[in-house]
Amino acid sequence: MPWESTYGYAQAVKVGDTIYISGQLGHDADGNIVGPAPLDEHNRILDHSNMEVQMRQSYENAKLMLAKYGATLDNVVEEVLYVTDMDAAFAAAGPVRKAAYASDKPAVASTILVTPRLALPTQLIEIKFIARI
Template sequence: MATSDVFSYGIPAESDFGYAQAIRSGDLIHVSGQLAFDETGAFPHPGDFAAQLRRTHANMDRVLAHYGVTRSQIVSQTLYVVDLGRHAAATAEANLAYFGDHRPAGTVLGVTELTLPGQLVEVAFVADTRLPA
């Protein structure tokens, strides 16, 4: 597989956990759970759900840009949310704002905890390059 088919930010978590942010397989781009890392790999918003979701969406856009695809080519997503009852409305509102009129398949799971202390949200997704941008 060509190196351009794999995308990484070059942050410590990738080598610590042994994963890539995304990998292209044919026409599909499989994206690992995105969270609120900044450009250096730091996690600047522990406990702040709204800030984490904004940064997570920005990181999703970084992956999409690497492959030259858009949000409208996302076919499915899985959201992991700590304290989903408390954050359900904000999750739905942010999802609608992020996707506009596009409607990918989606699953939202309430979880007890995520990898980092204070991490409240993570989003994994799949994009299909055959869809119109």
């Protein structure tokens, strides 16, 4: 993604049997946010209803990162979700996480935090992952 060189970081790092995945966004292959949040004239989010769309895409992007190391979401042991609206995130998280991990009770330690804004103005969620292989 273009922001890797601009910001200066690695999307993923493997140390021993542990893979650290940087925060994954709900973007497509070209770096465009999927389901961008509508903004007011001050770049404040007006509506969080695309949280589920962006969350699903964030998990899809994590799958791509994990695959580079021969891993899948089955290898994830911890995740941290950074969201711009807790109510929208909670409404989406149950169904989206259960589908992503193919389990009604994913065996993944999970933390969710609210922040007023993420890196991109139309971004509603970012998820970081730790996986063991």
